[in-house]
Each structure stands twice: as C-alpha cells, then as structure tokens.
Amino acid sequence: MHHIFWAILILFLVAALLRMDWIYYLVYVVGGVWVFSHWWIRRILSRLRVERRLPRYAFANEHLTAQVVVQNPVWLPLPWLQVQEAVPLELKNQAEYRTVFTIGGHSVLEHSYPLYCRRRGYYTVGPLTLRTSDLFGFVEARWEEQKAANLIVYPQIVPLSKLGLPSRSPFGGLATRQQMLEDPARMSGVRVYMNGDSLRRIHWKATAHEDTLLVKKFQPSKEVPVAILLDLDREAYPIRSRVGSSEWAISIAASIANAIIGQRQPVGLITNGSDPLAGKAGANITLHGGQEHLTTILSLLARIQMHTTESNLAAWMPAQVASLPWGTTLVVVTPQLDEPALWVLHSVSRRGSNVVVLVCARQRDFRSIQGYGRQLGVDVHSTIWDRDLVEMAEA
CATH class of the missing domain: 2.60.40.10 (Immunoglobulins)
Structure with missing residues (x-):
C-alpha cells in the first residue's frame, strides 16, 4: 500500500516538472482507484x-x-x-x-x-x-x-462384554441386585438376629424391651450407586504400554459410566489424574444420575491426563472412598494391584460396598492377586485387549 502511495507521489512530481497532461491523468486514475479500493476492501471486510x-x-x-x-x-x-x-x-x-x-x-x-x-x-x-x-x-x-x-x-465407548468380564458380573446383574440391597435410611421394622448380621443393625431399644436380640429391617433400595475409581498414576503404568494402557483405562471408565447411566442408576467418578482445564490433579464427581451427569463425567474423561502422584494406590484410596454411601458398588480401574491395596478394598467391602477391580495392564502375579482378592471379598478381573491397545496407541 505504501509503495503505491509513493509511486503516485513520484508520478505527480514528474508531471509537475515536465508539464505532461497524460501523466496527470494517469495520477488521477491510479490515485482514484487506489483510494476507492482502500475504502471498498476495508469497508466490506469490516x-x-x-x-x-x-x-x-x-x-x-x-x-x-x-x-x-x-x-x-x-x-x-x-x-x-x-x-x-x-x-x-x-x-x-x-x-x-x-x-x-x-x-x-x-x-x-x-x-x-x-x-x-x-x-x-x-x-x-x-x-x-x-x-x-x-x-x-x-x-x-x-x-x-x-x-x-x-x-x-x-473417550471411546465399548460394550461391557468387550471388557472380558464374566457373565455374572455386578454390571450385568444390577436389576437383580436392586431388589437385594436395602436402604438404611428407610426402616421398615425389626426381626430376630441371625448369624452374620452386622452389629450396626441391632435395634438396642427393641432388644431391651423384648429381651431378645433384634435387628433393624430396611426397605429395598431403588438405587444401586456405582463409584468408579480411576488410577492414572503415571508410575503405575508399564513404560512400554503407558499411553495405550492409560487410554484403555479411561475408555473402560467411560464405558462403565455410560452403561450405568443407561440403566438409570447413579454413578460417580474419582481419579488422581490431572485436569489441564482445572489446572490441578485429582477430581471427584459425586454420585448422580441422568444424561447431563454423564456428559459431565465424559467431559472430564476427555480432558484427564496421567499424573505422577506422591502416594501409591493403597495410600491414596482410603480418603477417597471413606464417604461412599452404604451399598455402593466400587469399581477400581488400575494398571496393577498389590496386597496393601487389596486390604484397603477389603475394609471397604466390610463397610457394605461391593468391590470390583479391573486391571487394565499386564501383571505377572495377577493370578495370585486375583485369588487373594477372592479370599478378601474383592472381585479382581483382567481387562487387557491387545488389539484395542494397539489401535489406541496408534491413534
């Protein structure tokens, strides 16, 4: 633009010195076109x-x-x-x-x-x-x-059948377990104490009045809440398959949340991963139901990244699961599981929760850990799918 201006100015000076009319005309035409073009283009673009x-x-x-x-x-x-x-x-x-x-x-x-x-x-x-x-x-x-x-x-949503879980998994039997769970907030009466009943259920006033050990009866619960605990500690994942295994873990969590919401049950998410949008590590989405809540969970899972944590799974879990409501199914998605973490999950199970662990990476002592977990009342399953890991790693 500045070059055109100086060219017009030089032509005008030449025309003035040589007194050549045709150069004046050229200056007028070029100058007029330049001014009009400047106004025209700027006006339309704005x-x-x-x-x-x-x-x-x-x-x-x-x-x-x-x-x-x-x-x-x-x-x-x-x-x-x-x-x-x-x-x-x-x-x-x-x-x-x-x-x-x-x-x-x-x-x-x-x-x-x-x-x-x-x-x-x-x-x-x-x-x-x-x-x-x-x-x-x-x-x-x-x-x-x-x-x-x-x-x-x-994240990619996959059918729960693709996770390699047994047919009688807690996810496939939510409709049946719904009638088995009781809501401790809705008492319906008392009954005679039976072997195996928790001491917390004893109705002390009724026991003293009847001189017989009685426990509280509760109405069936209409909801079976599921809390998903997603372990994204960077150091817990194998170096060779770190990206693929972590992406697979996130896909597992998203698939479970989608399935639970589809069954009209509340679901929550706990993770030690890092959320770039929030600028901090660790996130906790409370138990809730509905498609809007699913969108919140999927949005977090879309952003979440691996994070190097200061504590391992066994040390991090207790504070995260301490406030889970009675009867909640806790699904732990982790690349590896050890005995200290199993004992933490055993204590969660004793407090009235159904605990399921999905190991999403290869673990040498998996069979022994799975058997030990069975003894402690913790269901441990392997959800490794090599084809899916390859696809996600190459994506």
Whole structure:
C-alpha cells in the first residue's frame, strides 16, 4: 500500500516538472482507484459476518463436518476471499484447511470441511483467518477471529462384554441386585438376629424391651450407586504400554459410566489424574444420575491426563472412598494391584460396598492377586485387549 502511495507521489512530481497532461491523468486514475479500493476492501471486510458451525462434543474415531458461513450484507462484492482455518493435528483429515472463493454483494457463502477425531481430548479449533484484496492488488486486508471454538472429544465407548468380564458380573446383574440391597435410611421394622448380621443393625431399644436380640429391617433400595475409581498414576503404568494402557483405562471408565447411566442408576467418578482445564490433579464427581451427569463425567474423561502422584494406590484410596454411601458398588480401574491395596478394598467391602477391580495392564502375579482378592471379598478381573491397545496407541 505504501509503495503505491509513493509511486503516485513520484508520478505527480514528474508531471509537475515536465508539464505532461497524460501523466496527470494517469495520477488521477491510479490515485482514484487506489483510494476507492482502500475504502471498498476495508469497508466490506469490516462488515462481513462469519459463523463457524461445529458440534461441541464428539467421540473418539468419529468423523465430523464443520461449516464456515460468510455473509456479505453490503451491495459491494469481493473479487476474492481466502478462508483459512487453524485445526489441531489430532483433528486433521486433510493437508490444508484453506480455500479461496468469490463472494457477491448481499450474498451468503457456505464452506464445509471434514474433521476426524483421532483420540479423546479438549481441542481448540481456530482462529479463523480471512484475507482479501482488490482486483489490482493495491490493497490487502486481513481479518482474524477473536475467539476460537472448543471441541470436546469423548473417550471411546465399548460394550461391557468387550471388557472380558464374566457373565455374572455386578454390571450385568444390577436389576437383580436392586431388589437385594436395602436402604438404611428407610426402616421398615425389626426381626430376630441371625448369624452374620452386622452389629450396626441391632435395634438396642427393641432388644431391651423384648429381651431378645433384634435387628433393624430396611426397605429395598431403588438405587444401586456405582463409584468408579480411576488410577492414572503415571508410575503405575508399564513404560512400554503407558499411553495405550492409560487410554484403555479411561475408555473402560467411560464405558462403565455410560452403561450405568443407561440403566438409570447413579454413578460417580474419582481419579488422581490431572485436569489441564482445572489446572490441578485429582477430581471427584459425586454420585448422580441422568444424561447431563454423564456428559459431565465424559467431559472430564476427555480432558484427564496421567499424573505422577506422591502416594501409591493403597495410600491414596482410603480418603477417597471413606464417604461412599452404604451399598455402593466400587469399581477400581488400575494398571496393577498389590496386597496393601487389596486390604484397603477389603475394609471397604466390610463397610457394605461391593468391590470390583479391573486391571487394565499386564501383571505377572495377577493370578495370585486375583485369588487373594477372592479370599478378601474383592472381585479382581483382567481387562487387557491387545488389539484395542494397539489401535489406541496408534491413534
């Protein structure tokens, strides 16, 4: 732009010195075109209305189509307009996200481009950049979007049958266990003490009045809450399969949460992973039900990352599970399990919780740990699927 200005000024000086009329005409024409082009391009670019249409959520391995809508509300056209989108590498489905087109006056132009959600995450799409100029190249203008869009890619959801659990797993039998659990907040009467009853259930006033040991009877519970404890301690995962195993663990947690919400039961999430959006390690989503609650859990699982913790699983768990309601099923997703952690889970089981551990990485002494857990009332299962690990690691 400055080069054109100096060229016009030099031509004007030459015309003044040589007194040549045709140079004056050339100066007037070029100068007029330059001034008009400057006003024309700047005016249209400042009036353009740009909208990006992009879903807020998607799942891993899902293909999306985003759309950019450009509206020109004035009567002046643009000879050419370049639209360039900034797309993260994990979402790219083509080499470049740039296109050039002509937009007329009082017209709307729509441009679509593909996205491929290779892996879960919290991504920023944008900013969008527009470039244009006049027909002669006298004036170039650029516009950049002030606020980019966010896209949350949820973890991959797999059927629970793919986790390798036995057919009589606690997840498959929620409807049956629903009638077996009792709600300690709703007492329905008393009955004679039977061998195996907890001392906490003894109704001392009724026992003293009847001179017979009596325990409280409770109404059946309508809900079977499930708390998912996700271990994302970086040092607990095998170095060779750290990325694949941790992604598989997150997918397991997401799949269980999705299945439990699908059965209209409350679910919660406890993890020692790091949330980049919150800027801290550790997160706890309380027990609740409904699709909105599932969205909250999946959004956290989309962002969560491995974190090097100061304490191991056995030392970290007690404070996390201390406030679980009676009758809660605790599902622990971890890459490895040892005896100290089993004893912690044994104490949780004795407090009235059903405890299930899903080991998502290879462990040499798994069989012995599984047998020891059976003795302590803790169900331990292996959920390793090599094909899935390879797919997630390569994604």
